[in-house]
Amino acid sequence: MPMATNKTSESKSKKKTTKKTETPEEPVWTYRGYKLQTSEFVTAMVHFFRAEVNRANVWRQRLDTTTNWAVVSTGATLSIAFSQPTIHHGIIILNTLLVIWFLFIEGRRYRYYELWSYRVRLMETDFYAAMLVPPFHPSPEWAESLAENLLSPSFPISLLEALGRRLRRNYFWIFLILYASWVAKIWLFPIPATGMTEFINRAAVGPVSGQVMILLGLIFYLSLTIVAVATVTMTRATGEILPRFGADSPTISVSDIDKPKGLRSWFTHRRRRRQLLALIITGNVDAVSKRILADLGRGVTALEGKGMYTGTSRTVLICALTMTEAHNLKNAVAKEDPQAFVIVSPAQEILGRGFNPLDEDGE
CATH class of the missing domain: 1.20.190 (Delta-Endotoxin; domain 1)
Structure with missing residues (x-):
């Protein structure tokens, strides 16, 4: 009799575990990390x-x-x-x-x-x-x-x-x-x-x-x-x-x-989202770029530069973003390269994917 009770309890526990695994997880809302x-x-x-x-x-x-x-x-x-x-x-x-x-x-x-x-x-x-x-x-x-x-x-x-x-x-x-x-x-x-x-x-x-x-x-x-x-x-x-x-x-x-x-x-003047342009000078280019792509979902472009004081070659990353993303950009860069040099300046107009369409004025 004790053996039978053990088997029944084990079967019940297995059923419970299978039910738990079969239940789909609740959808998760993700926004900027x-x-x-x-x-x-x-x-x-x-x-x-x-x-x-x-x-x-x-x-x-x-x-x-x-x-x-x-x-x-x-x-x-x-x-x-x-x-x-x-x-x-x-x-x-x-x-x-x-x-x-x-x-x-x-x-x-x-x-x-x-x-x-x-x-x-x-x-x-x-x-x-x-x-x-x-x-x-x-x-x-x-x-x-x-x-x-x-x-x-x-x-x-x-x-x-x-x-x-x-x-x-x-x-x-x-x-x-x-x-x-x-x-x-x-x-x-x-x-x-x-x-x-x-x-x-x-x-x-x-x-x-x-x-x-x-x-x-x-x-x-x-x-x-x-x-x-x-x-x-x-x-x-x-x-x-x-x-x-x-x-x-x-x-x-x-x-x-x-x-x-x-x-x-x-x-009236035309209202736009406040748009910014960030220049990032870092020695950890790949890690910083991947972090920006993952956390902000913004594209990054790399340009070759040269530090005139030290004479060493540097890679400059360019990223277009909006005002609400500036804080997240700084955090993303700081995680991968705390010594990076970041310049964030306002942009007069940004046209293209993720911003205003390029042909909007011609419509």
């Missing part, structure tokens, strides 16, 4: 996504708050201005200046809102959409763009585009109400004007004549109209314009987003 389990990576991305959505919502609420300030101040000003005939129309002009300041504040807040919305859209289009629709392939640059935005945050839209967008959405109508109220206040109070000459004379504010005030008003509203119209073609804002960052998108791609079009090209 670091390895995370798939569940860990997804959990981190989910928490990061929730944090960015919360940030975007907070700044969206701040936008609504600024608009409420403009609406409330305009309503209060008009109520006071038309409450008594003797109240001067200059109070409407002062409120117009106050609304201009509110517009400027909201434009700045809108740029912060777009910063968080840009990150949210990157994750929505190239992380979650890739999981929901299997044929959809994420853009190879989405993780690089997200990492660069985290390391070196920058506003995705210009202040001019932010002002133009908020002006068209809300503030242009507030300014029109103020302008109509200003004209009505001058024409109707204290008694209706008998003609255009009297209307112009009533428009005077202190030592400034009525003709100058009307001319300044026309220039101001003409400027608002120009800003509103000139920024229509600026579509870098991801909070309201929803671009697709995937290369397989039928409507828009990363390169299309970065290309200024129409009037937008007059006011």
Whole structure:
């Protein structure tokens, strides 16, 4: 009987071991030498996504708050201005200046809102959409763009585009109400004007004549109209314009987003990933090259050089990379040759595989 129990226990243990060996290993997400389990990576991305959505919502609420300030101040000003005939129309002009300041504040807040919305859209289009629709392939640059935005945050839209967008959405109508109220206040109070000459004379504010005030008003509203119209073609804002960052998108791609079009090209510069060029002078050429290829996945080119101080021949390695890869490059070189001489300088433009396509300007 003891022999039988031993055999059964051995057979059970064998079955357990065979089951363990048959179970496939969980896929591992590898990125620049670091390895995370798939569940860990997804959990981190989910928490990061929730944090960015919360940030975007907070700044969206701040936008609504600024608009409420403009609406409330305009309503209060008009109520006071038309409450008594003797109240001067200059109070409407002062409120117009106050609304201009509110517009400027909201434009700045809108740029912060777009910063968080840009990150949210990157994750929505190239992380979650890739999981929901299997044929959809994420853009190879989405993780690089997200990492660069985290390391070196920058506003995705210009202040001019932010002002133009908020002006068209809300503030242009507030300014029109103020302008109509200003004209009505001058024409109707204290008694209706008998003609255009009297209307112009009533428009005077202190030592400034009525003709100058009307001319300044026309220039101001003409400027608002120009800003509103000139920024229509600026579509870098991801909070309201929803671009697709995937290369397989039928409507828009990363390169299309970065290309200024129409009037937008007059006011904005083309945004690129920050590109660098590294020169590495080392005596351990093969090991350093293999390390860079393995850790960064970047190509390396070797050139023959000569140290003029020592007169000895040296091999110079050239590697093109992005800003987020600079730290990993230094670590990779230091592992193989701590005495290496490394120069990392910004590159004006890098075209080719792994960067922007060579024929992108001709498309």
